[in-house]
Amino acid sequence: MNKTYKxxxxxxxxxxxxxxxxxxxxxxxNATVSFMTQKMKVxxxxxxxxxxxMKSVLKACKKVEPDCEIEF
Amino acid sequence: xTKKQKKVLIRIIxxxxxxxxxxxxxxxxxxxxxxxxxxxxxxxxxxxxxxxLGIVHGEVFDENFLMAVATVGAICxxxxxxGVAVMLFYQIGELFQSYAVGKSRKNISALMDIRxxxxxxxxxxxxxxxxxxxVEVGSIIIVQPGEKVPIDGKVIExxxxxxxxxxxxxxxxxDVGVGDEIISGCVNMSGLLKIQTSKAxxxxxxxxxxxxVENSSMKKSRSExxxxxxxKIYTPAVCYGAVALAVLPxxxxxxxxxxxxxxxxWVFRALTFLVISCxxxxxxxxxxxxxxxxxxASKCGILVKGSNYLEALSETSYVVFDKTGTLTEGVFKVNxxxxxxxxxxxxxxxxxxxxxxxxxxxxxxxSYSSHPxxxxxxxxxxxxxxxxxxxxxxxxxxxxxxxxxxxxxxxVGNAKLMQKLRIPFVECKEPxxxxxxxxxxxxxxxxxxADVTKKNAKNAIASLKQNGVKKTIMLTGDNKNVAExxxxxxxxxEIHSELLPADKVSxxxxxxxxxxxxxxxxxxxxxxxxxxxxxxxxxxxxxxxxGSDAAIEAADVVLMDDDPAKLALAIRISRKxxxxxxxxxxxxxxxxxxxLVLGALGIANMWAAIFADVGVMVIAVLNAxxxxxxxxxx
Numbered sequence: 001m002n003k004t005y006k007x008x009x010x011x012x013x014x015x016x017x018x019x020x021x022x023x024x025x026x027x028x029x030n031a032t033v034s035f036m037t038q039k040m041k042v043x044x045x046x047x048x049x050x051x052x053x054m055k056s057v058l059k060a061c062k063k064v065e066p067d068c069e070i071e072f
Numbered sequence: 073x074t075k076k077q078k079k080v081l082i083r084i085i086x087x088x089x090x091x092x093x094x095x096x097x098x099x100x101x102x103x104x105x106x107x108x109x110x111x112x113x114x115x116x117x118x119x120x121x122x123x124x125l126g127i128v129h130g131e132v133f134d135e136n137f138l139m140a141v142a143t144v145g146a147i148c149x150x151x152x153x154x155g156v157a158v159m160l161f162y163q164i165g166e167l168f169q170s171y172a173v174g175k176s177r178k179n180i181s182a183l184m185d186i187r188x189x190x191x192x193x194x195x196x197x198x199x200x201x202x203x204x205x206x207v208e209v210g211s212i213i214i215v216q217p218g219e220k221v222p223i224d225g226k227v228i229e230x231x232x233x234x235x236x237x238x239x240x241x242x243x244x245x246x247d248v249g250v251g252d253e254i255i256s257g258c259v260n261m262s263g264l265l266k267i268q269t270s271k272a273x274x275x276x277x278x279x280x281x282x283x284x285v286e287n288s289s290m291k292k293s294r295s296e297x298x299x300x301x302x303x304k305i306y307t308p309a310v311c312y313g314a315v316a317l318a319v320l321p322x323x324x325x326x327x328x329x330x331x332x333x334x335x336x337x338w339v340f341r342a343l344t345f346l347v348i349s350c351x352x353x354x355x356x357x358x359x360x361x362x363x364x365x366x367x368x369a370s371k372c373g374i375l376v377k378g379s380n381y382l383e384a385l386s387e388t389s390y391v392v393f394d395k396t397g398t399l400t401e402g403v404f405k406v407n408x409x410x411x412x413x414x415x416x417x418x419x420x421x422x423x424x425x426x427x428x429x430x431x432x433x434x435x436x437x438x439s440y441s442s443h444p445x446x447x448x449x450x451x452x453x454x455x456x457x458x459x460x461x462x463x464x465x466x467x468x469x470x471x472x473x474x475x476x477x478x479x480x481x482x483x484v485g486n487a488k489l490m491q492k493l494r495i496p497f498v499e500c501k502e503p504x505x506x507x508x509x510x511x512x513x514x515x516x517x518x519x520x521x522a523d524v525t526k527k528n529a530k531n532a533i534a535s536l537k538q539n540g541v542k543k544t545i546m547l548t549g550d551n552k553n554v555a556e557x558x559x560x561x562x563x564x565x566e567i568h569s570e571l572l573p574a575d576k577v578s579x580x581x582x583x584x585x586x587x588x589x590x591x592x593x594x595x596x597x598x599x600x601x602x603x604x605x606x607x608x609x610x611x612x613x614x615x616x617x618x619g620s621d622a623a624i625e626a627a628d629v630v631l632m633d634d635d636p637a638k639l640a641l642a643i644r645i646s647r648k649x650x651x652x653x654x655x656x657x658x659x660x661x662x663x664x665x666x667x668l669v670l671g672a673l674g675i676a677n678m679w680a681a682i683f684a685d686v687g688v689m690v691i692a693v694l695n696a697x698x699x700x701x702x703x704x705x706x
Contacts, residue, residue: 004287010170011170011355011356012173012355012356012359012360013135013303013351013355013356016300016303016355032290032292034287034290034359035356035359036177036359036360036363038177039290041287041290063129064129066121066122066125067122
């Protein structure tokens with residue numbers, strides 16, 4: 001399953017860090033962050049619960065960039 | 073400016089005023105420290121907070137950490153005003169950068185803003201604006217002059233002219249009337265149109281295109297990947313370098329040179345070193361250049377599905393074309409008319425030319441046939457045919473027709489028909505389909521019907537060559553005669569004819585093997601039954617794809633209108649974009665490298681360091697914005 005979320009992030013380097021953090025979250029098969037469009041595209045692993053996974057993605061992202069936001 | 077940016081601006085002003093006031097106050101020692109801490113925390117509290125959070129989360133080497141260490145270090149060394157000023161200057165730079173980036177982002181997004189905000193539906197005789205997402209397939213929507221067509225559909229009432237420039241980059245208006253299919257994203261220019269929708273908003277052309285362009289920055293190019301990898305190694309390396317710079321030289325001085333260690337000097341140099349090192353200029357300006365390039369291209373009606381394809385496009389040196397529909401119109405038209413002038417002179421009216429007479433006779437004889445050839449004959453006549461003149465039509469399968477026109481016997485068909493009727497004729501050797509005509513058993517001329525090459529095709533090939541494309545190749549299922557003629561006319565380097573779709577794939581695979589790894593092979597087709605080749609080539613380019621879903625799916629680059637000249641333009645846009653990317657990489661690395669060396673030597677101070685960080689970034693961002701401008705390339 002693929003889903004795209006709107007995000008808020010201030011710098012390109014932070015966006016890159018968020019991408020890395022999201023990729024390493026359990027339940028995420030792959031993730032890409034576009035700083036330019038302020039969007040995060042998440043490819044969920046088989047059978048993952050979207051809401052729960054996104055919660056931990058947000059947590060992981062907050063860790064690397066305290067100011068970021070993800071709408072889900 | 074956003075709310076966040078305004079807040080930072082206010083903090084900058086307050087801290088700046090306080091700093092000036094403090095500079096004129098005669099204070100010293102602890103009091104001075106405490107007073108300077110007020111502007112320091114006003115301007116830097118968020119940076120310090122993030123730096124602490126970063127350490128807590130194990131993310132040590134970020135800019136916030138660098139700034140915190142640099143300024144706290146300066147304060148510890150007793151340089152209170154310098155510590156505050158550096159933080160202040162950093163925030164000014166960050167603000168300027170975030171403003172510039174935000175503005176550029178908006179500029180690019182505005183270019184691609186073809187999203188319709190609403191659709192009009194009629195409720196009890198009144199127009200109501202609704203969200204296009206809520207309009208069901210088959211509903212009737214109304215598009216007023218000046219509005220965008222929100223959803224694909226069919227015109228059921230009204231006539232108008234549509235401006236398709238947002239989709240194709242061409243500003244040639246298109247006339248539409250009842251029964252015409254129209255696609256979303258066009259702007260209605262003159263009359264009121266009632267449209268029955270044929271797709272949901274999400275499935276409509278405009279949504280598909282927006283989706284494609286917005287997601288294009290998700291597909292990262294090699295240069296982008298290089299930079300993210302580079303940043304991962306670079307930042308820790310610089311940090312260790314800074315630690316070494318702070319510790320090693322004083323130790324060496326102390327232990328081996330018998331000199332004063334000068335700790336504060338070296339620590340300060342190390343801090344400067346840290347500020348210079350931020351990789352942001354690279355990290356931001358490169359995706360931004362690609363985004364600008366993709367945005368500029370889409371303004372010209374060229375959709376590029378990812379930065380990686382834009383990069384590949386700039387390295388194109390082999391272009392393989394499909395013939396029909398790509399280099400040629402794909403419709404059969406009367407190409408040339410060869411009348412037997414002397415014979416026709418006996419029959420024709422004064423005001424007619426021999427060509428007109430021949431065409432009219434042929435078209436009349438074929439007027440009751442539904443064969444594509446009769447259609448092209450009728451089209452070429454450019455006047456209403458008086459079909460009441462025609463009688464006794466007889467179709468001879470595989471040969472042609474005979475008929476009586478105005479009482480005279482006319483035979484129109486291929487060479488076999490002439491042979492069958494034993495009429496001596498002059499054979500025409502041009503490639504294409506030849507129609508021979510006879511009147512009262514006498515040959516009056518032949519008409520060449522062929523697929524005509526596109527108006528711009530020849531220029532397109534020539535300009536590809538000018539842009540450094542090494543080889544242009546044409547593949548076609550058509551017969552050798554026709555293929556050679558088209559290939560020669562357009563100036564292609566290699567022509568392969570009489571191919572089945574599977575042959576095209578294996579030929580393209582052969583070319584891919586033969587070429588060197590650095591140059592890329594592009595395949596250009598019209599998206600109809602060449603999807604396998606489109607996916608196999610390094611870059612699959614679909615042409616004239618306006619509204620064709622299959623082509624948009626299969627291709628990497630989509631030319632919205634069917635003008636082959638757009639191809640060279642796409643290559644030029646990609647080259648410009650890549651040039652900007654390399655300029656930015658080199659510029660940022662050179663300035664940073666230089667400043668790092670100067671910082672280590674103690675020549676560059678903190679101010680130069682902040683320029684190397686923020687100034688370089690702003691310049692790189694401004695340079696990246698140039699990728700958006702494609703006007704000069706057209």
